[in-house]
Amino acid sequence: MNEAMRQGAEWARVGHQVPISINVGAKALASSHLETVIVQAVAEHGVPASRLTIEVTETDVMTDPVQSSRTLARIKELGVRVAVDDFGTGYSSLGYLNELPLNEVKIDRSFISRLLREPQTSSIVRAAVDLSHALGLDAVAEGVEDAATLERLTLLGCDRAQGYFIARPMPADAVLPWLQRFVPTPTVVSGPVVAIPTSPEESLVPTGTAREVKVVTVLVVDDEPSLRVATHRILAAQGHNVLHAATASEALRICGEQRGTIDLVVTDIFLTDWRGHELAGRLREMQPNLKFLFVSGDPKGRDLVNNAPFLAKPFSKQQLLDHVGAVLAA
CATH class of the missing domain: 3.40.50.2300 (Response regulator)
Structure with a gap:
């Protein structure tokens, strides 16, 4: 946790506000210290909690579903996003998806790899995307390895994707050159100073302007x-x-x-x-x-x-x- 947040802060200092995802297992979910670890890491490294996503698997959550739900609810209150990883390989059910405090569902690569070859698998992926959206969650595809698969996922309404087609796993010191090549940093222009948003959903508001934000x-x-x-x-x-x-x-x-x-x-x-x-x-x-x-x-x-x-x-x-x-x- 600390290393990931430290690295995120380092990338942020050169203009790349990179979202950070961390896998958490059953032992951490059962512990009462996960919330404390996150709070300390956020404070120490100055990375907003909204930039952090905690990923959990269905199997780990179901080890102790009551305690897991409590733990995830507490960290979500901090502004941390929560994702269920490897969806479709464990204890999939409408009940647990609806009850857990989630933000996104990550569809397992075993389905994505067969998306273009098997009509039945394509129907399953579509159903998973539709189910995620019906529950107000983002749908994320794992294991995307070619342009055709990414295009099909886009047509199915999938929100985001990860996999070798986008980038292969790399050591931390190789990430910044990759970001500098493929992810543009915000352009600095003369004029009013603006506050940097802590999440993509926030608006850029001039710091010198005091105004009431109207709720739509x-x-x-x-x-x-x-x-x-x-x-x-x-x-x-x-x-x-x-x-x-x-x-x-x-x-x-x-x-x-x-x-x-x-x-x-x-x-x-x-x-x-x-x-x-x-x-x-x-x-x-x-x-x-x-x-x-x-x-x-x-x-x-x-x-x-x-x-x-x-x-x-x-x-x-x-x-x-x-x-x-x-x-x-x-």
Whole structure:
């Protein structure tokens, strides 16, 4: 832990804010000292906790699921991300994925290596990605060794990938030259000094500017429970105040109760009672400046909303965040 954080601090000093992932076994999960070790390492090396990811395997977690869940919950409160590693090789179940305080699921390389050869494996990987997103988690593919596999994973909506195609394991002293070759550092420009964000999600705000940060309120309207919950979790994790409705009628009621406080509506186009663009027309009568992002898994949906912001299902977490950010900034 200390060596990884020390090395991360060294890379940060030359402009590379590199996320750090550390594998933790069953013994560490059962210990009450993991939280203390992390706090001390963060303080000693000045690396934000948000840049650290703790990776655990399904098998190690299930050695003592109650204690593991408590330990992971405590370190997550520090701002540390939590990932389940080698997903699909151990005690996979919807129950434990939903109950553990996770941020991401890492799909085991045994599935990724067969992705292009076996249709059944491709279906399993798609299901794992969709399940992760339904629970509001990132999906990460392990063992990506060629461009074709990376392209297929992108089409499946996978959020991130690791493997030999990206970089092979290397000693610490070889990492910086690799970063300097492949990862550009931020450009320094003259003008207002900005605060360096401690995570990719944070905005760059001039340090000399004091302003109140407005919490954005988003209404998610979707009759598919899993997608509605996943969208809710993803946006709430970004600090948004998220409301949700399963029908257009429910959305109308919520907007009436909120009295103009909603900033953005993310709505499916083909709802059970109305079409999403019909709902938008009614809501704009109540709140003319309301913004909309339409989503649909039906290609015909795009035609119904003309040039309005549209996101095709299935979408990745990053695609959702990018589209929401663009609509709010417009």
